Amino acid sequence: MTGSWQALSLRDEDVRLTPCPDGPTLVRRADVVVDEEGTVHPVDRPVVAVCTCGKSQRKPWCDSTHKSVRRR
Amino acid sequence: MDLPRPRGPLSEAVHARLEGRFCELPPVGAGVDVLADDDLQLALWMLYELHYRGFDGRADLEWDPGTIACRRQLESRFELVLRAATASFVDEALGHSADVVDQIEHLVEVVDGPSLAGFLQRTATREQVLEFLAVRSLYHLKESDPHSFVLPRIDGPAKAALAELLYDEYGAGRPERLHATLYGDALEAAGLDRSYGAYVDRVPGHTLAVNNVMSLLGLQRRLRGAALGHLTAFEVTSSVPCRRIAAGIERVGLPDVTAAYFHEHVEADAVHEQVAMRDICGALLQAEPELRRDVLFGVAACLHLDGLSATAQLAAWAADDRDDRDDRLAEKVAS
Numbered sequence: 001m002t003g004s005w006q007a008l009s010l011r012d013e014d015v016r017l018t019p020c021p022d023g024p025t026l027v028r029r030a031d032v033v034v035d036e037e038g039t040v041h042p043v044d045r046p047v048v049a050v051c052t053c054g055k056s057q058r059k060p061w062c063d064s065t066h067k068s069v070r071r072r
Numbered sequence: 073m074d075l076p077r078p079r080g081p082l083s084e085a086v087h088a089r090l091e092g093r094f095c096e097l098p099p100v101g102a103g104v105d106v107l108a109d110d111d112l113q114l115a116l117w118m119l120y121e122l123h124y125r126g127f128d129g130r131a132d133l134e135w136d137p138g139t140i141a142c143r144r145q146l147e148s149r150f151e152l153v154l155r156a157a158t159a160s161f162v163d164e165a166l167g168h169s170a171d172v173v174d175q176i177e178h179l180v181e182v183v184d185g186p187s188l189a190g191f192l193q194r195t196a197t198r199e200q201v202l203e204f205l206a207v208r209s210l211y212h213l214k215e216s217d218p219h220s221f222v223l224p225r226i227d228g229p230a231k232a233a234l235a236e237l238l239y240d241e242y243g244a245g246r247p248e249r250l251h252a253t254l255y256g257d258a259l260e261a262a263g264l265d266r267s268y269g270a271y272v273d274r275v276p277g278h279t280l281a282v283n284n285v286m287s288l289l290g291l292q293r294r295l296r297g298a299a300l301g302h303l304t305a306f307e308v309t310s311s312v313p314c315r316r317i318a319a320g321i322e323r324v325g326l327p328d329v330t331a332a333y334f335h336e337h338v339e340a341d342a343v344h345e346q347v348a349m350r351d352i353c354g355a356l357l358q359a360e361p362e363l364r365r366d367v368l369f370g371v372a373a374c375l376h377l378d379g380l381s382a383t384a385q386l387a388a389w390a391a392d393d394r395d396d397r398d399d400r401l402a403e404k405v406a407s
Contacts, residue, residue: 018350045343047240058339061342062342065312
């Protein structure tokens with residue numbers, strides 16, 4: 001998912017985003033991630049990693065494919 | 073669990089002690105290959121197990137001075153050999169960059185081993201996949217427990233990040249999602265025994281060492297940096313291999329529940345590797361910069377032992393194949 005996406009809290013929590021260089025963005029305290037097509041993905045981990053390279057096979061979540069992309 | 077079957081004089085002596093009979097631990101021979109020795113690693117594994125679930129019906133010897141003395145004798149040798157085996161890699165990583173993420177990623181590239189996951193994905197037979205699952209159960213049925221010992225030994229942002237990672241490993245409030253429970257489900261679906269420690273007698277020395285290093289580092293405050301380095305190397309080398317292993321499990325026709333454990337780890341460990349490198353190791357070294365060398369030692373120790381274990385496992389399977397071929401040839405000649 002390279003385009004626009006949003007991480008939202010349904011309880012007015014302060015969502016924290018931590019971009020990792022050459023990697024995903026870590027998202028904390030969100031309840032849902034809404035991808036660029038508007039599909040809502042529930043967050044069921046304390047912290048999730050959102051794909052930013054567009055190559056993940058488990059979008060919107062990172063599956064570490066960026067490593068093989070970067071190395072090539 | 074029951075006490076494992078001894079495999080030599082060291083594990084005999086520890087076995088006897090845990091049964092309540094006094095027995096002097098013999099000295100470790102000079103020529104022993106510490107990182108692969110069945111007898112030494114099993115002896116150490118039994119001593120470490122006292123700090124986890126222990127053994128059924130045995131006296132509580134967790135803090136018995138005699139068993140602790142045995143543990144110290146064996147683990148100090150283990151640590152020395154591991155430090156010697158990894159020192160040049162750690163030096164190289166320190167020279168490569170000043171940034172801990174770069175240093176860790178550099179180690180992952182240079183401390184290389186064969187890809188067990190690649191073999192499982194493409195080549196392994198159903199029996200070999202089952203053997204892999206059984207051998208790995210020694211760790212996965214107490215998944216994350218060794219690294220949990222570090223939590224009270226650190227503070228601040230590194231502690232918060234470690235707790236966050238462990239919370240995910242421990243099911244985030246849902247007992248049925250405990251990773252150890254998911255692994256038990258995976259074993260059961262594959263027709264294997266899910267009881268804790270069931271396969272210890274089948275686990276070779278180099279794989280016992282892969283397990284023991286986590287206890288060596290986790291149980292000592294002095295080694296907290298190395299324990300977190302180890303955790304990080306484990307997470308960084310998990311996501312992509314888990315995808316391959318899941319594909320191998322599906323290829324040989326094992327149930328979806330068995331593959332599901334590995335699919336879960338593709339996603340979970342893609343998160344954990346970032347959290348571990350940046351939020352755990354990064355924050356730890358901000359608070360305690362003098363631990364840098366130990367963090368990298370932990371990373372290199374994990375990678376080195378994984379490499380030895382994978383090399384030995386693949387060699388053992390290749391030898392089985394040769395034996396099978398020779399048997400078939402012999403049968404043909406005889407008939």
